[in-house]
Amino acid sequence: MKLHKVIGLTICLLIGLILSSGPASGRVYIDINQPFVRKIPLAAPDFVPLKSGGSAPVSISQGLPQMLSHNLDLTGLFIVLDKRTFLEVNKKAGITEGKINFKDWLMIGSELLIKGAYDITGNNLTLELRLFDVFEGRMLLGKRYTSVLKDGQAMITRFINEIMLILTGERGVFGSAIAFVNKQDQNKNIYMVKFGQKDTIKITNNRSLNLSPAFSHDGNELAYISYKTRKPELYVRRLSDGRERKVSSPKGLYISPQFTPSGAILVSISQSNYSNIYLLDGIGRIKRQLTRLWGINISPTISPDGKRFAFVSDRAGTPQIYTASMTGGDVSRVTFEGEYNTDPEWSPRADRLVYVGAHGGRFNIYTIKSDGTDRQQLTSEEADDTNPCWSPNGRLIVFTSTRLGRSMIFTMTANGERQRPLALSLPGEQSSPTWSPVILD
Amino acid sequence: MKRHGLILFLVALLILPIMALNFTSCAKKAVTTEAPGISAEEKARQEAERKKREQAEREKAAAEAKKKAEAEAKLKEQQLAREKAAAYAQRALFLNQHVHFDFDKYTIKTNAEIVLRAKADYMKKNPKIAIEIQGHCDERGTLDYNLALGDRRANAAAKYLMSLGISQSRIETISYGEERPLNPGHNEDAWAENRRAQFLIISGE
Numbered sequence: 094m095k096l097h098k099v100i101g102l103t104i105c106l107l108i109g110l111i112l113s114s115g116p117a118s119g120r121v122y123i124d125i126n127q128p129f130v131r132k133i134p135l136a137a138p139d140f141v142p143l144k145s146g147g148s149a150p151v152s153i154s155q156g157l158p159q160m161l162s163h164n165l166d167l168t169g170l171f172i173v174l175d176k177r178t179f180l181e182v183n184k185k186a187g188i189t190e191g192k193i194n195f196k197d198w199l200m201i202g203s204e205l206l207i208k209g210a211y212d213i214t215g216n217n218l219t220l221e222l223r224l225f226d227v228f229e230g231r232m233l234l235g236k237r238y239t240s241v242l243k244d245g246q247a248m249i250t251r252f253i254n255e256i257m258l259i260l261t262g263e264r265g266v267f268g269s270a271i272a273f274v275n276k277q278d279q280n281k282n283i284y285m286v287k288f289g290q291k292d293t294i295k296i297t298n299n300r301s302l303n304l305s306p307a308f309s310h311d312g313n314e315l316a317y318i319s320y321k322t323r324k325p326e327l328y329v330r331r332l333s334d335g336r337e338r339k340v341s342s343p344k345g346l347y348i349s350p351q352f353t354p355s356g357a358i359l360v361s362i363s364q365s366n367y368s369n370i371y372l373l374d375g376i377g378r379i380k381r382q383l384t385r386l387w388g389i390n391i392s393p394t395i396s397p398d399g400k401r402f403a404f405v406s407d408r409a410g411t412p413q414i415y416t417a418s419m420t421g422g423d424v425s426r427v428t429f430e431g432e433y434n435t436d437p438e439w440s441p442r443a444d445r446l447v448y449v450g451a452h453g454g455r456f457n458i459y460t461i462k463s464d465g466t467d468r469q470q471l472t473s474e475e476a477d478d479t480n481p482c483w484s485p486n487g488r489l490i491v492f493t494s495t496r497l498g499r500s501m502i503f504t505m506t507a508n509g510e511r512q513r514p515l516a517l518s519l520p521g522e523q524s525s526p527t528w529s530p531v532i533l534d
Numbered sequence: 535m536k537r538h539g540l541i542l543f544l545v546a547l548l549i550l551p552i553m554a555l556n557f558t559s560c561a562k563k564a565v566t567t568e569a570p571g572i573s574a575e576e577k578a579r580q581e582a583e584r585k586k587r588e589q590a591e592r593e594k595a596a597a598e599a600k601k602k603a604e605a606e607a608k609l610k611e612q613q614l615a616r617e618k619a620a621a622y623a624q625r626a627l628f629l630n631q632h633v634h635f636d637f638d639k640y641t642i643k644t645n646a647e648i649v650l651r652a653k654a655d656y657m658k659k660n661p662k663i664a665i666e667i668q669g670h671c672d673e674r675g676t677l678d679y680n681l682a683l684g685d686r687r688a689n690a691a692a693k694y695l696m697s698l699g700i701s702q703s704r705i706e707t708i709s710y711g712e713e714r715p716l717n718p719g720h721n722e723d724a725w726a727e728n729r730r731a732q733f734l735i736i737s738g739e
Contacts, residue, residue: 281713302713305678324708346685346709349678361678363685363709365693389682405679411638412679433638435676449676456675479676525677 133260134202135171137162138179140209141188143221149211153218153245158209161249164267164289167489167513168257169506174203188223195230203227207256218242222252224259234259250289254533266484270529271491272296272306272315273502277521283317284519285332288484288504288528291518296330297321305525309352312531316340316350316358327360329375340377349392359383359393359402370404372419383421394439394446395419396463403427403437403446403463414448416463427465436480439463440507441530442487447471449479458492460507471509478503482527491515491526502526625735628656632716632730633691637672640686642694650691653733654698662738667691669709670716670732672725677711684709691731706736 137158142148162173181197188208198206206227212219217239224234234255238248250267257265267289274281275293283296283306297303302320309316309329316329327347330337341347346363353359357380358373368389372381384390389407396402396416403416414427414437428434433451440447440460450459450470456477461468472478476496483490487507494503497514500522505512517523633646642650657663669688671680688707696702717724 279714302710304681304713346681346707348681348685361682363682365689365707368682368685389679389686391682392678433675435679451675454674477674 130170132170132172133204134174135162135165135205135207136174136179136198136201136203137165137207137209138176138181140211140220141186143210143212143219147212149213153211153213157211157220157245157249158207160246160289161207161209161253163513163516164250164253165256167289167504167506167511168265169508169510170261171205174201188221190225190230190232193225193230195225195227198227205233213242216242218245218248220245220248220252222248224256246290246292247287250287251533253289263486264532264534266486266489266528266532268533269485269531270308270312271502271515271526272308272529273526274304274306274524275519275521276500276524283315284523286515286517288515291516293517293519296332305349306527307350307352308527308529308531309356310354310530312529314352316352318347318350327358327377329358338376340373340375342377343371343379351393351395353395354399359395361391361393361404370402381421383417383419385421392436394437396439396444397441401463403439405435405437414446414461425464427461427463428468429465430468434459438482440483440487441485447481447483447490449481458490458509469508471505472512474512480525483507484528485530485532491528493524493526500524624656624659628653628733629735632732633687634726635687635729635731637725637729638675638683640669640683640690642690646691647694650694651698654695654700657695657700657704660738663735664704664706664737666706666708666734666736668714668732668734669707670714670728670730671712672728673712673715673720674725675712681709681711684711687729687731 140149140154140158165171166173178201180200181194186192186194188210193206193208204227206225208223208225210221218241219237219239221237222235223232225232236252236255238251240248247268253267254265257263268287270285271288272283272285275284280300281302281304282298283303285294285296286292296315297317297319299319299321302325304318307316308314313333314329314331316327318325319328325346326339327341327350328337329340340358343362344364348361348363348368350358350360353372356375358375359370360373361368361370367387368391369385370383370390370393371379372383374380383393383402384404384406386406386408389412390404392405393402394404399419401416401418403414405412406415409426411432412435413429414434415424416427417424427446428448428450431450431452435449437446437448444463445460446463447458447460449456455475456479457470457474458472458478458481459468459470471490472494474494474496476494478492478494478496481490481492489504489506491502491504493500502515502517502523503512504515631649631652633642633649635641636643657665667688669684669686671684685707688709692705692707695705715724715728716730717727
């Protein structure tokens with residue numbers, strides 16, 4: 094909450110400074126007393142050729158600005174204006190201050206303008222991208238990227254992170270990795286996608302079940318459960334070269350692995366009488382047993398300061414969320430409302446947990462403070478929303494939803510706005526998303 | 535007169551067969567007396583005929599014995615088939631009759647106890663088999679919790695079998711959570727069908 098205010102203030106200051114000599118000076122952009130940030134209207138028209146006579150496929154000239162707009166919309170900080178309302182008709186309008194009639198943009202209520210120009214030479218793409226303050230008629234950010242053609246999406250996500258840094262004082266999380274499970278023909282395999290981009294990478298490739306992916310804190314390793322040798326085992330895979338090791342040495346069924354910041358693994362091991370939570374070292378030796386109870390104890394998630402963990406237990410008869418110290422003591426119950434509260438994940442930047450709660454047979458996503466107060470319902474669709482996971486900066490939440498008729502990955506802001514499906518070019522049904530903790534430079 | 539006639543008739547009845555006997559014996563005599571006269575060829579023919587006859591008799595006896603054996607074998611086969619069918623039916627029941635659970639529960643219900651007793655009986659009748667109990671959930675709820683719930687269900691069923699005297703060494707458990715529904719539907723009937731412990735024979739057959 095506190096950080097939220099700081100960022101709100103940062104935007105206010107930045108825009109305030111920019112606009113101090115402008116016509117709307119003194120206008121309050123962001124009311125820091127409101128929990129919801131005022132959204133800034135923004136326009137991103139089609140890209141134009143850098144050199145006269147240059148041309149590009151529609152996927153570049155229109156596809157990339159569309160992707161830029163869509164991604165900025167996901168942050169919940171902007172109102173992205175509809176392209177059909179744009180007044181700028183001047184074919185000669187360029188991407189520099191002198192060649193933009195800012196009145197065209199002021200008239201439609203746009204406060205920020207993003208202009209882009211492309212050049213394609215052989216297999217190389219150059220993008221020049223600029224962010225303008227419309228009132229000021231001034232450039233806030235300008236970047237030029239050159240790479241192979243297929244890197245167009247990556248250039249856009251990099252530029253968005255720069256925009257976020259300029260406007261909020263905090264880099265965006267676009268381009269950071271999200272791992273998820275894709276189901277096809279009864280098999281489940283793990284894939285990765287960079288947030289804000291479309292292309293997916295297949296991580297596991299076998300005809301069995303591969304479940305519960307979890308990133309290490311440096312983002313270099315992925316823990317997951319696989320049934321590939323029939324019996325489910327816990328594996329850790331190094332993403333750079335695909336080398337993996339089996340980590341499950343004590344006998345039992347491994348459920349819901351999570352890395353700690355130091356590279357240890359919190360995991361629930363299910364044996365004949367109970368599923369309890371253990372702390373394993375990187376090669377699967379038990380360092381500590383954290384819960385000692387009959388019944389189900391699963392889904393551990395560590396607090397940002399590493400002192401406590403939250404988990405799910407059915408010790409009270411129904412699955413509820415609890416927290417405990419990292420020695421397993423000082424257990425306190427977090428959720429009391431509802432008969433079914435599972436899948437907690439501790440925010441990386443605030444004392445809040447995101448989790449799944451069931452009400453009336455429907456599963457929705459909630460957040461709550463770790464002391465059990467200030468419960469907020471974020472989704473309320475007539476569908477099942479599950480597996481929530483925070484973005485590395487805690488501003489967004491990725492989750493699974495069946496609201497469009499099949500299981501898909503969605504994102505939303507930390508307060509439940511902008512619930513949108515990830516645009517994936519992948520057949521099948523997706524679930525169990527997990528966000529890499531690494532924020533890219 | 536009448537009586538006289540009757541006596542005559544009776545005498546005739548007695549005499550006639552005696553005469554006939556005499557006549558045949560005379561004929562036989564005639565043959566034996568003629569014996570030195572038959573050719574070696576004829577003798578060989580007669581011998582061959584005799585052998586053929588004996589052969590035919592042997593074959594007939596063998597065929598009858600074979601038929602009898604076949605009938606017995608068939609009966610035995612039918613018996614075996616019946617036993618096999620019964621065993622197959624029991625095996626099919628073992629594999630296809632599941633233990634069902636209430637939503638979010640892993641306690642063994644009363645009607646599930648009957649099913650589990652039948653499983654234990656089958657395992658006692660087939661003492662070499664080892665089994666895997668798979669725990670399953672319906673599609674509702676979260677994946678991780680359902681994996682744990684499925685494992686608890688498999689273990690609850692395993693423990694019940696152990697309480698009936700089945701050795702722990704013959705039972706393995708695994709959870710598939712909500713990953714392997716029997717019924718792909720999205721309604722209470724499908725969910726009830728999918729919340730189950732399912733039994734698999736993994737060795738000893």
